[in-house]
Amino acid sequence: MSEIQEYHQNLMADIRREADASGVLMVEAFFDQMTARLTEAGELETADRAFYENGGGTQRIRIDGYAGDPRDSEGVLGLIVCDFADSDELLTFGKTDVPPILNPLIRFLKKARTEEFRDALNEVNPAFQISDLIIATWSQVTKVKLILVSNRRYISRDDSVKLQDLDDVPVTWSVWDLARFERFDRSGQAREDMVIDFLGDFGAPLPALKASQTGAALESYLLIMPGQLVAAIYDLWGARLLEANVRTFLQARAKTNKGIQRTIKEEPELFFPYNNGLSATAEHVDCVLTDSGLAISSIGNLQIVNGAQTTGSIHAALRTAREQLANVFVQMKLTVVPPDRSEEIVPKISEYANTQNKVNAADFFSNHPFHIRIEQFSRNVIFAAREGERHDSKWFYERARGQYINERGRRTGSDQRKFDLEFPKEQLFSKTDLAKFENSAAGQPHIVSRGAQKNFALFAKEIGETWSKNEAKYDELWYRRLVAKAIIFRKLEAEIPKQPWYEGGYRANIVTYAMAKVFHDANRANEVLDLDTISKRQMLSDALVRALLLAAEEAHKVITQPAAGMRNLSEWAKQQACWSVLEARKIDYDGDFEHCLMSKENAKKNEHDAKEMQREMAGIEAQSLAVRLGADFWHRVWEQGNAARELTMKEAQILKVCASLPRQIPTEKQSKHAITVLERLKEQGVLSIDLTDCAFRRT
Incomplete structure (x- = not known):
């Protein structure tokens, strides 16, 4: 069986x-799973399911979902249609098969722009919601993006195709087929390499100044980019130019800088001296020598890691100040970063380069210590088997896309079956999932409703701030409670569609609102929700499920009855006011709800006990490592540290104890101190000892 056949089978x-x-x-489950990937890939800001189908033959219209308010995504209106085949066989389709799938969506778009179509529908009908949004925002729509999502394999080459404009608004379509999803799930790559060919596509290579010496660790170049070229490149490649995590971070702060746009319109010749420029990376560049000197003929996989607002403003000038763009120039610092060093280098470039928004971009990348720690917990922390099940298991945290599928794929036969028992697929969760669990419990369902990327942006900002102040907070107990929140969230996802009051649609909003409401109501003067029992049992009590569903029903009422002036329910759910309404509602939980709570005193005691146990484990681990390294090793550490005069009297005495093994065994406290000294001497470059096997996870 080929990899893509296996992927299809598992999907x-x-x-x-x-x-x-x-x-x-x-098809609804398919939509939910695949659009979650689209938002993670940066193809869409958010994806709301809104199924509508009517008519037949050449009059058939259909839509499966849309990408939120275009005013929140630079005027891009995203519409989604699903091509789902309920088949165990891997099927294919080609370019000639696309029109019968896409034309009903195009017909829907044309009809949805008319008040006649909208007013003939009930206000809670998903088609009404989309039509009303399109009518209200059409004057601000800059591009229509039609996305065809399929579980078949697309056998044509076209990735993104331009269609005829609609009232001067460009319309494009793209296909996300099985192969593209498989590439993304395995490696995070959803498209072929993006090559910007200055010579072939834009007429001439771009003059550049090499800013690195021959043999340097990384190549760097300085370029002066004409504004027209920046706008044209962005118009061609769009958000793929902007590293998804950094782009989201910037969007979470402020709208495109109005000052930048004003400079373009009123003083374009001063844009270069006023603007800080762009910081960018590429996987490779091709250079040529011209009569004027060095020039870059093409750039592979360009990413603007700092300058998203500048880039967006220049692109916006295509509509608002096209003539002035001829006088706009912007500097670019371009660094060539090999793919295998991207996780290490790109976050630092983004963090150090950004001065306008004080972006701590490292918070967003999968190699941030927070993500690494959660990954370590997920590979080591065992949860007892649920009642009626035989096997203990773990929850698999995928801090980087592709970890789960690749880890499983490295195994075959019985080893793969063991992996499936140890890490069940339903216990896989990603960074954006984690952010949804946490922010729902923290009473921010309106933020969660704004989409996975915007929610993650806020969550990552908060983690970045709290990690530096108190990283010890994120210990094993915190992780176990996170898993309890995941169990609550996913139980709601499964149970809400089964309820008699559920009319279809807005499930994601109802889930996060219901969870937030129960956590809010459980947080009393002396009590909180008992997450520790959920973590131990790996399931919810019947009493808690009843409480969650009562909250879900109330959330459904609030979301489907928006405040005056709000007609789009998805947009209403994104407002603080929506949460305020539900937060204030009184829900009569049954008496058993009290059994779902624990005293704050006991919760604190559990936290204290967990920290004590963690300290004991750290001491045991340090002592084990100290003994394993042996007397000769510690004697050399003492000799070199002493020779460099970097040891205090106490440190020297502890190292001598370690060097007298096995006659003297260092205590746990001494061992931890010795490891600390070892790490300091290593950082100072004092030691000429191979420390490959000396890794120690400090707590």
């Missing part, structure tokens, strides 16, 4: 499992 199994567990149609 269909996942979709069937979710559909069966939640009682939803398979």
Whole structure:
């Protein structure tokens, strides 16, 4: 079986499992799973399911979902249609098969722009919601993006195709097929390499100044980019130019800088001296020598890691100040970063380069210590088997896309079956999942409703701030409570579609609002929700499920009855006011709800006990490492540290104890101190000892 056939088989199994567990149609489960990938890939800001189908033949119209308010995504209106085949066989389709799938979506768009179509529908109808949004925002729409999502394999080459403009608004379509999703799931790459060919596509290579010496660790170049060229490149490649995590971070702060746009319109010749310029990376560049000197003929996989607002403003000038763009120039610092060093280098470039927004971009990348620690917990922390099950298991945290599928793929036969028992697929969660669990419990369902990327941006900002102040907070108990939140969130996802009051749609909003409401109501003067019992049992009590569903029903009422002036329910759910309404509602939980709570005193005691146990484990681990390294090793550490005069009297005495093994065994406290000294001497460059085997996870 080929990799893509295996991927198809596993995907269909996942979709069937979710559909069966939640009682939803398979195409709805398919939509939810695949659009989660689209938002993570940066293809869409958010994705709301809004299924509508009517008519037949050449009059058939259909839509499966949309990408939120275009005013929140630089005027891009995203519409989604699903091509789902309920088949165990891997099917294919080509370019000639696209029109019958895409034309109903195009017809829907044309009809949805008319008040006649909108007013003939009930206000809670998803088609009404989209039509009303399109009518209200059409004057601000800059591009229409039609996305075809399929579980078949697309066998044509076209990735993104320009269609005829609609009232001067450009319309494009793109296909996310099975192969593209498989590439993304395995490596985070959803497209072929992006090559910007200055010579072939834009007429001439771009003059450059090499800013690195021959043999330097990284190549660097300085370029002066004409504004027209920046706008044209962005118009061609769009958000793919902007590293998804950094782009999201910037969007979470402020809208495109109005001052930048004003300079372009009123003083374009001063844009260069006023603007800080762009910081960018590329995987490779091709250079040529011209009569004027060095020039870059092409750039592979360009990423603007600092300057998203500048880039967006220059692109916006294509509509608002096209003539002035001829006088706009911007400097670019370009660094060539090999793919295998991207996680290490790009976050630092982004963090150090950004002065306008004080971006701590490292918070967003998968190699941040927070993500690494959660990954370590997820590979080591064992949860007892649920009642009625035989096997203990773990929750797999995927801090980087592709970890799970690749880790599983390295195994075959019985080893793969063991992996599936140890890490069940339903216990896989990603960075954006983690942010949804945490922010729902923290009473921010309106933020969660704004989409995975915007929610993650806020979460990462908060983690970045609290990690530096108190990274010890994120210990094993914190992780276990995180898993309890995941169990609550996913139980709601499964149970809400089965409820008699559920009319379809807005499930994601109802889930986060219901969870936030129960956590809010459980947080009393002396009590909180008992997450520790959920973590131990790996399941929810019947009493808690009843409470969650009562909150879900109330959330459904609030979301589907928006405040005056709000008609789009998805947009209403993104407002603080929506949460305020639900937060204030009184829900009569049954008496058993009290059994779902624990005293704050006991919660604090559990935290204290967990920290004590963690300290004991750290001491045991340090002592074990000190003994394993042996007397000769510690004698050399003492000799070199003493020779460099970098040891205090106390440190020298502890190292001598370690050097007298096995006659003297260092205590746990002494061992931890010795490891600390070892790490300091290593950082200072004092030691000429191989420390490959001396890794020690400090707590």
